[in-house]
Amino acid sequence: MFKFEILYKSKKSKARVGKIYTPHGIIDTPNFVAVGTNATIKALDTKFVSDLDLQLMFCNTYHLMLQPGAELIKKAGGIHKFINRNLPIITDSGGFQVFSLAYGSVASELKSKGTKKTDGSVLKITDDGVLFRSYRDGKKIFLNPEISVQAQKDIGADIIIPFDELPPYHLTEENLNKSLSRTHEWEKRSLNYHLKDRKSQAMYAVVHGGINKEFRKKSIDYLKDLDFDGFAIGGSVGKNLFEMIEMLKFTTASLPHEKPNHLLGIGDIASLNESIPLGIDTFDSSYPTKAARHGVALTKYGNLKILKAQNIINFTPIEKDCTCYTCKNYSRSFLNHLFKAKELAAYTLTTIHNLHFMIDYMKRVRDDILQDKI
């Protein structure tokens, strides 16, 4: 049931407008994918998110394996039934989470200038898989391609991701090359396991290689001959926007154009604006929802800090012409009060606005591509 259709290619750039067909509906591309780590977008409930018309939601297999467990979700009839969402869902493999929780963020790794090692949660990495400790209860857990894909089968998202290794940003070429080979092997095993029983799921390969042009090319060359439905750009994507865009330029040039691609973990407006002309179709990021919970509202004029003094007495909404539930009903002043009083409604209402903003932004992006403005 999975299909990708390119409706229009911009005359101005490599940007394109398309549709991804999944068992739970269509994803218009380019599009933003919100992150619901624990099978819910933080501070919102599923139905509200669907009503906002968020077309693709990203859930984290690692977290769901630990709580409530992939088997329980299977018993519920799959994640769509479990959380009551009748729109597309994508899950990752768990690999990224295991490694990134161990290494810390790229930012904190960069600060440490490569001296920071893991936090000890990754106990052993072999060619078969990874042994690590659960962040929840300290239990030892083993994850490998087959176990990850089986969990993703049990969870039952529309799009799944093969198990991969996330190497830290600071790595010698030799070690990066080794990691790349292991990742490719793991991805192939993941795909083989997936193809035994597709269950109407699509699987996106994860392109690795860090910011090394040759390695990215090597990764795509290896993966493009396998029966993947799309490509996710993963691994280290650079330490700043400039590095990322350089990497994306040579990476997207090599990607098979007829398949959808996804940029993992990126969702700020500056990155979107630079990446969409390179032909990126989907992006996921927890930034818009996380920012909301910290009182940062996204607007056409940049970020608005709701807690700033100028919003104490400001009875206009976050954005005057915004049609979201929050802007139609509440003022900045009321939101400022809710944040100060630490009321949960503050987090919910700002999350609604930010998600609406992102969804609306991507609609305008698609319109702009159709008019060759991008």
Add this chain to the structure above:
Amino acid sequence: MFKFEILYKSKKSKARVGKIYTPHGIIDTPNFVAVGTNATIKALDTKFVSDLDLQLMFCNTYHLMLQPGAELIKKAGGIHKFINRNLPIITDSGGFQVFSLAYGSVASELKSKGTKKTDGSVLKITDDGVLFRSYRDGKKIFLNPEISVQAQKDIGADIIIPFDELPPYHLTEENLNKSLSRTHEWEKRSLNYHLKDRKSQAMYAVVHGGINKEFRKKSIDYLKDLDFDGFAIGGSVGKNLFEMIEMLKFTTASLPHEKPNHLLGIGDIASLNESIPLGIDTFDSSYPTKAARHGVALTKYGNLKILKAQNIINFTPIEKDCTCYTCKNYSRSFLNHLFKAKELAAYTLTTIHNLHFMIDYMKRVRDDILQDKI
């Protein structure tokens, strides 16, 4: 614009069905009043609460004076505009909060067997008013009848409460009598200040006297001759349900029946069932919403603890025939997961169910009274 109309009196008890008319609409009685301390029901937004048809919302003047400040709410055009609620609101005087935060709850006071004094936040009580420290920033604040009523005028609720003293449960008769006289004086001053400029607000007297029959009678005798629009039963209402019902029996017997009455701070089902046949019209309590945030759902069959093991794999809703948003969309299993993952949606969804339950319960109570079943 305030008016109370008794539509029906039960043939079986003193229970009655009525309507309270306010500038922001009708309150059907008997009814439950949810508490929105900081001008929001915790974990919900105003519009959602209105859509649940919660007819009266209780806000705490003390908290609102500290944050965002009564003047700011006045600038916003009053609390209804500030929070976007077009249904009735009641505020208290701030007195109860100042004293109860200082003394702690009746339960903790009872445990201390009267040895527990204040926490030091009440600095000075004179016949004029109370000097206390803000729990927010330690600033000294003075509150007296005129200041409290002015704050309530600025906030602009439909029903307001005169400034009163909350004496601790353990008090000698002599001291209780002294407190009673001071409270009556403060209430009279509050009323006089209110009557200078009603602003379409109604003011309910607060009947005091603890569990002392004579004192309750004395309180009502004093207050009923003044121009109050209704009566709130306040002060110490007893250390258990039995004591409270005894107190309510002699108190309600003396209350002017043609005016609405309100039982302050009580909202559990057992208390409602015992109090409604005595003619109580409205009740406020944070219990249903607080219980929700602790994973306790109210049902026809008693309290349901969502975190209990039997709800891990239970794909039915909290209540099968419940028509609330939560029960129509989500299973116990999903809610159990959300609570374990500490997702805010858990608090929101359970609060929705509990509020719906209370609103629905009171509808059935009114029906039962109309059929002389209560």
